[in-house]
Amino acid sequence: MESTIKVTTTFRIDKELLEKIRAKAKAANRSLNNYVECLLMEKAQEEPNSTTLKAMRDAENNVNLEKVEKASDLMKLLD
Numbered sequence: 001m002e003s004t005i006k007v008t009t010t011f012r013i014d015k016e017l018l019e020k021i022r023a024k025a026k027a028a029n030r031s032l033n034n035y036v037e038c039l040l041m042e043k044a045q046e047e048p049n050s051t052t053l054k055a056m057r058d059a060e061n062n063v064n065l066e067k068v069e070k071a072s073d074l075m076k077l078l079d
Contacts, residue, residue, distance in 0.1 A: 025035035
């Protein structure tokens with residue numbers, strides 16, 4: 001298992017927002033640190049990679065598109 005290096009950081013946050021996040025962390029039975037770290041990881045991973053960005057540009061420009069007649073054909077493409 002690969003270990004990660006953790007660093008300590010400080011940031012300012014609205015008091016009401018912090019209380020909401022604390023409540024959500026508690027409801028999920030997780031530490032505030034773990035809850036916030038997971039939220040940040042999820043958000044950071046939302047950024048599309050280069051393959052996805054190219055596919056998005058291709059779709060916008062009608063390039064490299066495949067016509068799908070039936071849902072079953074789409075499912076075959078996804079396998």
